[in-house]
Amino acid sequence: xxxxxxxxxxxxxxxxxxxxxxxxxxxxxxxxxxxxxxxxxxxxxxxxxxxxxxxxxxxxxxxxxxxxxxxxxxxxxxxxxxxxxxxxxxxxxxxxxxxxxxxxxxxxxxxxxxxxxx
Amino acid sequence: xxxxxxxxxxxxxxxxxxxxxxxxxxxxxxxxxxxxxxxxxxxxxxxxxxxxxxxxxxxxxxxxxxxxxxxxxxxxxxxxxxxxxxxxxxxxxxxxxxxxxxxxxxxxxxxxxxxxxxxxxxxxxxxxxxxxxxxxxxxxxxxxxxxxxxxxxxxxxxxxxxxxxxxxxxxxxxxxxxxxxxxxxxxxxxxxxxxxxxxxxxxxxxxxxxxxxxxxxxxxxxxxxxxxxxxxxxxxxxxxxxxxxxxxxxxxxxxxxxxxxxxxxxxxxxxxxxxxxxxxxxxxxxxxxxxxxxxxxxxxxxxxxxxxxxxxxxxxxxxxxxxxxxxxxxxxxxxxxxx
Numbered sequence: 001x002x003x004x005x006x007x008x009x010x011x012x013x014x015x016x017x018x019x020x021x022x023x024x025x026x027x028x029x030x031x032x033x034x035x036x037x038x039x040x041x042x043x044x045x046x047x048x049x050x051x052x053x054x055x056x057x058x059x060x061x062x063x064x065x066x067x068x069x070x071x072x073x074x075x076x077x078x079x080x081x082x083x084x085x086x087x088x089x090x091x092x093x094x095x096x097x098x099x100x101x102x103x104x105x106x107x108x109x110x111x112x113x114x115x116x117x118x
Numbered sequence: 119x120x121x122x123x124x125x126x127x128x129x130x131x132x133x134x135x136x137x138x139x140x141x142x143x144x145x146x147x148x149x150x151x152x153x154x155x156x157x158x159x160x161x162x163x164x165x166x167x168x169x170x171x172x173x174x175x176x177x178x179x180x181x182x183x184x185x186x187x188x189x190x191x192x193x194x195x196x197x198x199x200x201x202x203x204x205x206x207x208x209x210x211x212x213x214x215x216x217x218x219x220x221x222x223x224x225x226x227x228x229x230x231x232x233x234x235x236x237x238x239x240x241x242x243x244x245x246x247x248x249x250x251x252x253x254x255x256x257x258x259x260x261x262x263x264x265x266x267x268x269x270x271x272x273x274x275x276x277x278x279x280x281x282x283x284x285x286x287x288x289x290x291x292x293x294x295x296x297x298x299x300x301x302x303x304x305x306x307x308x309x310x311x312x313x314x315x316x317x318x319x320x321x322x323x324x325x326x327x328x329x330x331x332x333x334x335x336x337x338x339x340x341x342x343x344x345x346x347x348x349x350x351x352x353x354x355x356x357x358x359x360x361x362x363x364x365x366x367x368x369x370x371x372x373x374x375x376x377x378x379x380x381x382x383x384x385x386x387x388x389x390x391x392x393x394x395x396x397x398x399x400x401x402x403x404x405x406x407x408x409x410x411x412x413x414x415x416x417x418x419x420x421x422x423x424x425x426x427x428x429x430x431x432x433x434x435x436x437x438x439x440x441x442x443x444x445x446x447x448x449x450x451x452x453x454x455x456x457x
Contacts, residue, residue: 024452064436088451095444102437 007051015043071097203253359388
């Protein structure tokens with residue numbers, strides 16, 4: 001499995017789980033389906049970005065930092081659109097990005113070598 | 119004579135007199151590099167290809183000398199082993215005074231034991247060792263034992279290349295075990311006129327049972343007992359185990375390095391007194407080292423529960439920390455956040 005596909009899968013899974021934790025906040029429980037979909041979509045974008053980064057840069061610390069940064073930016077945009085819950089959305093969202101960055105650095109096949117010129 | 123020349127000049131004349139005479143060859147002698155058990159190694163300039171080379175010259179000019187056969191055999195062994203971890207042989211021949219020589223690539227670098235002073239990281243040291251294993255494993259796949267693996271025979275080049283040197287004691291394993299005590303190298307191009315009778319040269323090694331060749335502290339017990347005919351790849355594995363011990367513990371300031379138990383067990387298994395207790399192949403030894411580097415369990419060391427947990431934590435440290443922070447944060451939001 002290549003790193004981008006892996007990033008997509010891990011990002012979607014962790015995004016869905018992260019969205020699902022909204023169930024523990026009674027105030028937003030009625031909107032949980034939308035939150036899970038939105039969070040999954042956010043995870044997908046973070047996964048693709050982290051996968052592309054992992055294909056270009058081979059470093060676990062840098063991959064985690066990149067994932068944290070992407071997760072932070074995406075979560076900030078979501079929180080900004082929500083006009084609230086900044087900490088509750090941004091902090092876990094960043095960590096989910098970091099986890100996706102870690103997974104894409106540690107696992108997934110690197111780019112296949114180009115065929116030699118004839 | 120000394121009345122006209124000072125001590126320095128006399129010493130210079132002595133050293134020049136001791137140099138090999140390369141007239142009649144395409145090489146210009148530049149400097150003496152090192153002396154080994156069989157002869158000396160010089161740096162020289164190849165006039166034809168205009169490049170620097172290293173030349174190993176035998177001390178003795180006796181055509182029937184066993185050492186002469188050994189040097190020729192070393193050159194032929196090296197010529198058979200085309201691998202990035204083995205110095206390539208460019209040429210071989212006989213000097214005007216009858217001494218044989220062979221020409222190899224000039225390697226700039228340092229011995230691994232000296233190089234290790236600049237390598238404090240354990241994983242880096244293990245990766246260097248893996249490169250040595252690759253080279254020795256390659257030689258074994260071609261039926262050749264090194265028999266003298268030790269720190270001074272491993273060089274690290276200027277670009278980080280790891281080279282296994284000095285194949286002078288190499289043993290060629292034959293497929294039929296009955297004929298192992300007589301090692302044979304065949305070539306269609308004779309190097310020594312006296313040895314070569316016809317188109318095909320046959321050089322029979324002088325290594326026989328009872329003859330002890332190797333370096334104490336690094337050679338296997340069976341090698342130290344002179345059991346040349348019974349040597350197999352496990353003899354080199356013993357030397358690799360001892361070499362690994364040196365690579366793990368060698369420091370610049372004589373400060374003791376704490377060797378992890380798993381690595382200690384790998385060293386012990388590789389350098390077991392009984393060949394049956396050692397790794398069956400160099401690739402099996404390298405596999406254990408790779409597993410250690412990847413944070414996996416090694417075959418040489420059975421872990422208890424806590425050691426397994428510790429290894430698991432070390433392997434997934436970043437992910438465990440991130441998940442822990444995430445869960446703590448979520449718990450804090452649930453218990454102390456807005457309802």
